[in-house]
Amino acid sequence: MTDAQAPELTRTNPLAPAPEGARTAADVVTPELVAALTKGVGGSGRTANHTPFTGEKLADLPESTPEDVARAFERARAAQTAWAAVPVRRRAAVLLRFHDLVLQRQAEVLDLIQLETGKARLHAHEEVLAVAVAARHYGRRAPAYLRPRRHAGALPALTKVTELRHPRGVVGQIAPWNYPLELSVGDALPAFVAGNAVVMKPDTETALTALWARDLLVEAGLPAEVFQVVIGDGPVVGPEVVRHADYVSFTGSTRTGREVARGAAGRLVGVSLELGGKNAMLVLEDADVEKAAAGAVRACFSSAGQLCISIERIYVHASVADAFLERFAARTRALRLGTALAYGAEMGSLVGPRQLETVERHVADAVERGAKLLAGGVARPDAGPYFYEPTILEGVTDDMAVCDEETFGPVVAVHRFTSEDEAIARAEATPYGLNSSVWTRDARRGRSVAARLRTGTVNINEGYAPAYGSVQSPMGGMKDSGLGRRHGLEGILKYTEAQTVAEQRLLPMAPSLGMDDRAYAEFMTRGLRLMKAFRFR
Structure with missing residues (x-):
């Protein structure tokens, strides 16, 4: 299907045609390419x-x-x-x-x-x-x-x-x-x-x-x-x-x-x-709600939410919740879906039927149990067999599957809170600990909240990209989100075995110079005390 023939994949802002988008799968994945790559x-x-x-x-x-x-x-x-x-x-x-x-x-x-x-x-x-x-x-x-x-x-x-x-x-x-x-x-x-x-x-x-x-x-x-x-x-x-x-x-x-x-x-x-992860985003009462709403779209719906470090739970302070949700829902409803091999679309497809089934099951279960849809909530077979609209849920409760199961799709549940301690406690009420996000105008406060979250990475005023992209620093999960780290020193030393080579010179580590066992033990004891006094490590 050429780009000119593609259906409009959004209700409000269809993806504009792009010349390069006319390439098809057959143009890209040729028999010659497959033969060369699988050799x-x-x-x-x-x-x-x-x-x-x-x-x-x-x-x-x-x-x-x-x-x-x-x-x-x-x-x-x-x-x-x-x-x-x-x-x-x-x-x-x-x-x-x-x-x-x-x-x-x-x-x-x-x-x-x-x-x-x-x-x-x-x-x-x-x-x-x-x-x-x-x-x-x-x-x-x-x-x-x-x-x-x-x-x-x-x-x-x-x-x-x-x-x-x-x-x-x-x-x-x-x-x-x-x-x-x-x-x-x-x-x-x-x-x-x-x-x-x-x-x-x-x-x-x-x-x-x-x-x-x-x-x-x-x-x-x-x-x-x-x-x-x-x-x-x-x-x-x-x-x-x-x-x-x-x-x-x-x-x-x-x-x-x-x-x-x-x-x-x-x-x-x-x-x-x-x-896995069930990553949380905290929007504090002093956050810039416009920037937080734009950041939430990136954090929740990049790669259609099929990202281990994407956000699936948002906790927003009650005093700014209405303003945040108005902006977040409007941005989400305006996202452009598309299939063209070109820049322009803002969200693509789920990867296959299993992911689509999970997303549909989580959303249907939540709505049946009383959650409210603020955006999305429907599949888009007109766009492709596994497309699903980016979805925001409010009123999610503990008995709903979407509350604590990893969805791994374009679905986020929004919750309101009234105190910082409450927000941290609710964000931590999960066996996972991969990534989290904190939004505030007060950088010192953001760092303080970040230090209380048991996740391998925390991003302040962004969703996931700053921590992941800072490759000199380790990245990985706590709790049920994993073992070990990628990136930085830890990310390379894990692929090595450490070997200690110790060379003893001049004197053995044993009685010598005419010392008997007792004299050697007393000599070593005095040596240890001197090393502590002179602050040897």
Whole structure:
């Protein structure tokens, strides 16, 4: 369907035609592209992925068996030793070249992301930005993060201690469908620069994006065998990745994350997990309601709400609730939905029937139990099979599924509060702890409230982008939202094993110089007291 033929996908402000929007899936996902991207992917069977925009098949893909997964790990392990021997600055240079290539060729991957996820193009572009920033950061900082570090020894001047960082080996990565560029290759970049190989299992429905990223990394100088991709059904292929990996990186649901953690624990290998969330936004009485309403639209409806760190609950002070809701609902009702491979649409599609069913079930349950619809609340099959209007609910109570279950769609529940303590207590009444947002004109107050929230990231006067985009700082979940962190020092050291090398010089750590056991013990005791007195650490 050309852009000129596309239906008006909003009731109030239809998406204006854009010339580039006339491209179709067939124009982008050609047999030649699929053949090039899947070259070398082990698969004894065949599977397919589909575009949410129409539900039609995009491509036939190799389907990996457990034996294919085992062979991928064998190839990766054979290549990893030589890759780890490459000086870290040369490994980092691959990431810097990859940064440039991603920015130069972003139009290619934007088309793929949109077709595989159903996102609006601007939301797909968030992934390009995130991956480029991560590549630049680790390309510049990895040599410092991984350098040998000197530490004080047991005996000053007599014990020389160096901490070394070794790659873990082959990292098994299980990536989700919702951010197929950022949460696949974006998470793999620090693993590669630390000297590891990676065997990645992307979601089948978004495998082309991950394969495109692999192809670009190889073009940037990464040895092809160091980055293996396996494709297949999660319950079949996922456990095999965990069974062979030296470390596991997983992003997905809390339920599946627990299974991954159990599998890794049984083999005594490390694991990092970014899991679910029921993220809260607090609008305090001194907030700029106009800015808060605009920010809430971004926080709740980017990528149609299919973002682990998006906002699903808003707590707004009673004194500004009416003003906030008037502006928030008006902005939400005016959002432009669209399918064109072009900038302009402000929200895209849900990824498939399962997400649509969850959204419809949560909204219907809430309305039947007395919640009020302030915006949305209906599917849009005229736009595409899985489109759903961005939805605001008020009057949500504890007995409604939408209250504490993760929706992972364009639905937000708004609640009123009268005190700061009440707002924090209600925001914290969830087993999740991934992201939160605080809106206030008082920066000091915002930081004070943020420190009381048990979430891995808190954004003041924005929804999620500042914390996530600050890649020098760690990002991850507390409570049921995960283990470990991505980004910054923690995001690369998790892919390494620490080794302490201690060299004893001149005197042994034992009785010497004619001392007997008692004299040695008294000597060491006096030494410890002196070290404390002179503030040795």
